[in-house]
Amino acid sequence: MDIQTLTFIIVGLTFALYIGIAIWSRAGSTNDFYVASGGVHPVMNGMATAADWMSAASFISMAGIIAFAGYAGSVYLMGWTGGYVLLAMCLAPYLRKFGKFTVPDFIGDRYYSQTARTIAVLCAIIISFTYIAGQMRGVGVVFSRFLEVDIATGVYIGAAIVFFYTVLGGMKGITYTQVAQYVVLAFAYLVPAIFISIYMTGHILPQTGFGATIAEGVPGGGEYLLQRLDGLSEQLGLAAYTEGVRSKIDMFAITCALMVGTAGLPHVIVRFFTVPKVSDARLSAGWALVFISVVYLTAPSIAAFAKTNLINTVNGPDLQGVEYEAAPSWIKNWEKTGLISWEDKNDDGRMFYSGDARNEMTVDRDIMVLANPEIANLPAWVVALVAAGGVAAALSTSAGLLLVISTSVSHDLLKRTLTPNITDKQELFWARVAAAVAVTISTYFGIYPPGFVAQVVAFAFGLAAASFFPAIIMGIFHKRMNSAGAIAGMVVGIVFTLAYIIYFKFVNPTANIPDNWLFGISPEGIGTIGMIINFIVALIVHKMTGDAPQATQDLVESIRYPRGSGAATHH
């Protein structure tokens, strides 16, 4: 059977599974739609959080970016895992004790202010939009490859599926579906990695194969894999794989923005409202990171294997270039999507990849994970499995994000602020309208992406770091912090960060070079500065406007210990 037929079958089967679960546990009441009635076991919740968390950015894009950036790509590995430490220790247990549905609910109640709530809703919407825009590109890449259509058509098809999938079920459907999606995506990520690791190094575990010597019979046999990769990079005019090409301050800032952003992302935080107890909230964060690590410890191995294989198959073992006529089928398959291309600059009929003027290949970073099993000549069912995993990753996160957007609009904005008298049924209707609008806008950004999937997603983290994280942290650890301070901090933080990203990505993209950056910090890392500004502004405004009322301070006291936590309430 050919790859395409197998992909249809495997993606079809996994889809039937998700939709089956979604229908089986279809959301009946608004309570179910939002938080699954607070009855989810920590291990299950951890697994669902992991699926929710690992999006197209983690599954499809991250290893590809690391493959090309080498050591500098570590910011994504550390950034997207280290945030769970903050989440477990500084946020999850307290927000669970507080017992509200959404982040804007917490901000609104803690800062006793309708304005604070509305600003938090707007921040949540901006963050989730940015995030989902990155996802659509990922979905598009998957669909364009296995349907063999161009990338735009792939995005349209993916967007339609994501939309119907989300409006079918709410959070409850999503929680159980996401457990299934985690299993599919972890399996799909590990299987090809194990195959490739055995072939290249003889190690069953890709995590250790990564640091091992290359097997005999493979180009460079006997040499350490990473050493060979450093050597190849040097010969081809690329930076050494294991050394820095990014300035330390930018590495620091991006890692920080991603970590802190993790702890401020509304669709991640909301997961910790769905566990029965405060102690379960702590444990859920731990389990989530365990399940995430399964993939994140494999990603750098995949990156190193993929890079080595790419060089071997394009440049040949002797580094003279492989004739295009004899190019392996994966190159021709991916050319149809427009995500890989070859330009014969020196008219020798041979392909050549390098970091200097000799380069003739344009390779989109986002295809590396999907193309990896093809590059390594793995069986067709493995290639199909990876496509299914990519779909699972993009679907699970998009669904979670769409839920945040629709909740923010229908629950926080309409029900709590603008039109308090709407019925449950109308609230659900508006939730679905909001999801439709979100899908439409993100489809546009899927076709005209402002960066690679993982980079666009990184912007969402920067925005979360600059807006929510300080407000929530001060809400818990600084009980005298008042509404004026929190509001001023959030507004200044998100406006500054958003303006910086828009300026360098849309207004003046040619200026987007390290010399022009503030303190040498790229748009991906600027959320760190946004966060610092947020804290400073909030503290200064608080100094000028006096303490929060005693009732609020008592409230903050009461979320600091676990006893007496009830189920999450709807007010």
Added chain:
Amino acid sequence: MAFKSEELAKAYWRENISLVLKLLVVWFVVSYGFGIILADVLNQITFFGFKLGFWFAQQGSIITFVVLIFVYVNRMAALDNKYEVHEE
């Protein structure tokens, strides 16, 4: 008020904060310290095929993060019990 006295509430919070700060110091040193700031120095040391700084940035820090959270979960459970503010 779940605590028997104001002092106990303060003591619980103090112990909580000091535990979290200790764990966050480890969190910072391993990722920002070993993985970024000191990476070039640590890269002089290799074990198996890994340069040490590179390894901390790509694998070591992640493993440490997992361990940190489970240490926190256990220590906090003990702290909740000591001050009798655990959930029934």
